[in-house]
Amino acid sequence: MAKKIDLTGKTPVVTGGSRGIGRATSLMLAEAGARVVVHYQRNYRAAFEVKEELEKMGGQGLLAKADISNRLQVEEMVKMIIERWERIDILINNAGIWTYGEMGNMPEEVWKETMAVNLDGVFYVTNAVVRQMKEKKHGSIVNVASTAAIRGEAFHSHYAASKGALVSLTKSLAVELAPYDIRVNCVAPGWVDTDMCAEVFSEPGFKEKVRQSIPLRRIPPPEDIAGPILFLVSDLAIHITGEVLNVNGGSVLCGG
Secondary structure, eight states: OOOOOOOTTOOEEETTTTSHHHHHHHHHHHHTTOEEEEEESSOHHHHHHHHHHHHHTTOEEEEEEOOTTOHHHHHHHHHHHHHHHSOOOEEEEOOOOOOOBOTTTOOHHHHHHHHIIIIIHHHHHHHHHHHHHHHHTOEEEEEEOOTHHHHOOTTBHHHHHHHHHHHHHHHHHHHHHGGGTEEEEEEEEOSOOSGGGHHHHTSTTHHHHHHHHSTTOOOOOTHHHHHHHHHHHSGGGTTOOSOEEEESTTSOOSOO
16 A cells, blocks of 8 residues: 655754745645744745645644854754754755855855855754754754756856755765664755746746756746655655755756
């Protein structure tokens, strides 16, 4: 008999849960029965709307505000979650930024900001959450990387470097945390129709050019990335760890 994804009683934390892939993932997790911690940094209204939506579905939501590039704020956030809901079973490291940076003219601040959010932020959150996962000897972590981590990305080398580091981090932690029954995997999306891409997609003809470059000839909505994330944290993927799942419509056909 086929298994059904059931996360009843599980508590996931979704960083950057107020929009895009994070929002779609939060709602899918709630639909599967989880009570979801929706992390956000600035946009309380967007995060609150996600919480309202998942509660209309019969789920439970908790808002958690923090600048993930700030270790103290992350520590306080995780402490608050544990005090309120006692446990964290699933961590989705989704929050990230994507900015332009031409090597030779890239300001140091642009490089440091990307590393602070995309890499340091994942470290701070994971480091804090894993402590109690180890105590309970169970957990699942999914890092959201990018196809840029696999093939690189001109004029976004800082972004590609940060996401490439997540791939290596995923593989390292998969082995390190396996004795505690903590699985660590990675989803690497290609182009996705989210707010992050809205500005570049507004350029005349560019969005269609991107669509034509994808073998499946479609730019996916965030839900198409949230589905694979849901699979990886479920018992359907109970024997999968250290995996990099490329979700790009066939754009990049090489392993992570």
